[in-house]
Structures are given as C-alpha cells and as structure tokens.
C-alpha cells in the first residue's frame with residue numbers, strides 16, 4: 001500500500017489513436033509532478049471501448065512516451081482486464097442506495113430526447129426508474145429485461161470542484177443527470193472505471209485536460225458515495241490551434257510520432273510541451289527535462305487556454321539542434337541519411353569524421369534533423385534537387401554557362417584546396433568576367449548545395465573536396481547547357 005503522504009499521479013490515455021500533443025502534455029505534467037514530489041507516475045490504459053481501442057495505439061503510446069523520456073514507475077494497468085472489479089464497485093453503490101437499475105431502452109431514451117429537441121428544450125434522464133418499487137424492479141429482472149445501472153445524483157445541493165488551477169468551480173446537482181455507471185453489456189462507463197481505478201491505484205492527484213472539468217462533479221459524487229478520499233484535481237488549460245479552436249486533426253498532424261519522424265528532438269518537444277500552459281514566471285524559455293523537474297509547479301500553470309504554435313516549436317527545435325554536440329546528433333542524422341539512400345554502411349568508419357564535420361557546418365542552420373540531413377545529403381550524393389526558387393533568383397535569364405565552365409577549370413588549379421586559395425581563385429575568375437563575386441558564387445552554391453543560402457561557400461567547398469566539387473559543377477554545366485539550348489530553341493522558333 002502506498003504511504004498516505006505519497007504523491008501518486010497517473011496518465012490515463014484511451015488508446016484510440018496516436019499520442020497527440022495534448023495527451024503528451026498531460027503525461028509530462030503528471031510525470032514532472034511525480035518527480036518533483038518524489039512520488040509515483042502511473043500509466044493506465046483506458047481501453048474499455050473495444051471498438052475504438054487498439055493494441056497498435058497502445059504500443060504507439062508506449063513508444064512515444066519512451067521517446068519523450070516519460071517512463072512510468074509501475075507496470076501499466078489495462079482497464080479491459082478489470083471488469084469484475086468495476087462490477088464489485090457497482091454492487092457497493094447499489095447496496096448503499098447510490099445506484100439503481102434502469103430498464104429504459106436506448107430507443108425509449110432517444111425518443112424522449114428527440115421530443116425535447118423538437119420542442120427546443122434540453123433533455124436529461126428523467127429518473128423513470130429512480131424511485132421504482134422493488135417489486136417493479138424484480139419483475140423486470142425476472143423477465144430478463146436489458147438494463148443499465150445509473151448513479152443516483154442528489155436532487156439538491158452543489159458539488160464543488162476545488163481545482164488547483166481553476167480554483168473553486170461549483171456545479172448545481174440539479175443540473176447533473178443520473179449518469180450511467182454500467183452499460184447493458186455490463187461494461188463500465190468512463191465515470192465508473194476512472195474513479196474505481198483512481199481509488200484502487202491510490203491516485204492522489206488527478207492532473208488532466210480541462211475538457212474533463214465538467215465530468216469532475218459526477219466523479220466526486222461517486223467518490224463520496226463510496227466513502228473514498230477525493231483526489232486533488234488540476235485541470236490543464238486546453239490547447240488551441242492558430243484559429244483559436246481546439247487543436248485537432250484539422251490543424252494538421254499533431255502526434256508525437258509525427259514530430260519524431262519529421263526530425264524533431266525529444267528534448268525540444270518536451271521543452272515546448274512544458275510551455276503549453278506553464279511558464280517559469282520570467283522570460284526563460286529553454287528547459288531540459290531535468291531543469292523542468294526542478295522548476296515546474298502547478299501554481300504556475302495558467303487557467304487560460306494555450307496556443308499551439310508549430311513555428312515556435314520549429315524555432316525551439318532549431319535552437320536545440322544548433323546547441324547539441326554533433327556527436328549526439330550522429331545516430332539520428334545517420335538514420336535520416338539512410339532513409340534518403342545516401343548512407344553507405346561500408347563507408348561508415350571512413351565517413352564518420354566527415355559526417356561530424358558536416359553536422360558541425362550545418363547544425364546551426366537546420367530546424368529539424370530531416371532538414372539537417374537534407375543539407376548534408378549533397379555532400380554525399382550527386383542526386384539532390386536544385387531548389388526552384390534558388391534557380392529563379394540566381395540563374396534564370398542569365399548567361400552563366402561560360403563563367404561556370406571557367407570556374408570548373410579554374411578550380412582544378414587551386415592548390416592547396418583550402419578556403420583561402422578557393423576565395424582568391426573565385427574572386428579573380430568573377431573579375432575576369434566582369435561579374436560581382438556573388439554572381440559566380442550563387443550558381444556555384446546551388447551546384448554544390450541545391451540552395452541559394454548556405455554556410456560560407458569557401459568553407460563548404462573546402463569540406464566538400466576537389467573531386468566532389470568538380471562532379472557537382474559538371475552537373476550544373478549540363479543543366480546550364482540544357483537551359484541555354486532550350487532558350488535558343490525558343491528564340492529560333494520565335495524568329
């Protein structure tokens with residue numbers, strides 16, 4: 001049994017899809033709260049809905065949590081394996097007069113709801129079976145009529161949620177319906193299984209999304225009916241998209257796996273999630289998981305909604321990538337390069353130092369690992385695209401074939417192959433053609449990187465090496481020749 005002072009929190013996802021930003025933030029805040037209070041972080045899979053839950057989603061959630069570094073302290077609990085437990089609790093509630101059988105069919109209830117809707121009224125369960133005689137009930141049981149179990153909500157009074165983030169929120173009991181605890185197939189509803197498990201798992205603090213705040217008074221009533229200690233509640237602010245609507249699929253991919261596969265670092269994602277609703281009280285924005293453990297507090301979680309800003313996440317990720325030692329990026333970069341087909345295992349040892357140098361060169365200019373790999377790829381393979389906007393700005397409409405051919409020839413003479421010598425040669429060549437240095441440098445840059453901006457071109461060329469540079473300039477020459485031929489063809493046709 002946990003010690004009475006021990007903090008026990010849990011993350012309780014329904015495995016109906018991938019782990020999204022909102023769920024991951026809930027997991028993080030629970031995890032931080034546990035670490036901070038030397039407590040326990042538990043995981044519970046709320047998989048009672050057979051149709052919507054899947055093992056694949058469960059495994060995906062585990063993988064995403066592991067990647068984020070949010071490990072649980074005990075084995076996960078699966079609600080689908082605990083039906084007997086929920087039924088036992090229902091018996092307790094029935095025996096104490098806090099719950100009752102309701103034999104209204106789903107159709108009957110739907111018809112009443114429809115009728116109310118047509119009259120423009122709201123409808124909640126009208127208590128048809130709330131105070132029926134034991135004989136009536138027995139007769140239905142004997143007849144084997146389908147039934148659900150409902151909770152008997154007190155008719156009067158208020159239920160107050162004393163929330164750590166939102167303060168005291170009162171709900172009039174007369175507005176709460178006698179909600180279902182056990183469905184006709186004897187499956188527990190969310191309200192039942194959630195409360196039973198929080199009691200059984202010794203959960204002391206329920207930290208979850210504010211979308212659950214309206215559920216909380218019902219759950220508190222169940223705790224009270226069971227004479228169980230009501231946990232401390234903290235409802236985290238909702239996460240909205242840029243249009244101020246609740247973050248959803250409409251706003252694009254927001255799963256943790258998506259960001260992982262796009263080349264975000266788990267440290268940056270964690271850092272960003274922490275800022276969704278929490279702030280340190282000053283203008284600091286960069287926090288490792290370890291620092292967050294020290295700094296985080298529920299007191300500094302806002303009650304107002306948070307906005308998910310993928311640009312800011314990208315900025316933060318870029319900052320992480322630029323500051324992490326190149327060695328730490330090696331494995332992820334290697335995977336990303338393999339995916340692009342430009343990592344050759346047999347050259348691994350030989351290329352290691354080269355890749356380190358390339359990471360070092362590009363890391364401060366890449367917002368994701370994928371971008372970093374895209375930036376590095378042209379150093380390893382010839383087959384990389386020229387960005388259309390780079391071509392449009394620097395090549396189209398100019399006759400650069402001659403200068404670039406001269407550049408290729410000129411570079412064969414550079415000795416030693418280093419930044420200083422490269423710079424002298426390239427500037428002289430440009431002058432010879434009465435070009436600004438940049439007018440020659442830009443096609444050269446596109447030839448070797450595919451882009452119109454890069455780290456210093458002389459540094460890039462030095463690292464790329466003489467042979468790789470020559471091969472890439474050859475390709476640019478082929479490209480420029482084709483463009484020229486096409487232009488001449490067009491002029492000839494036009495004349």
Ligand code: GLU
Nearest residue numbers: 012013014046194208212
């Ligand atoms: N399964 C619920 C959800 O995913 C958990 C609610 C709770 O944390 O109590 O929203």
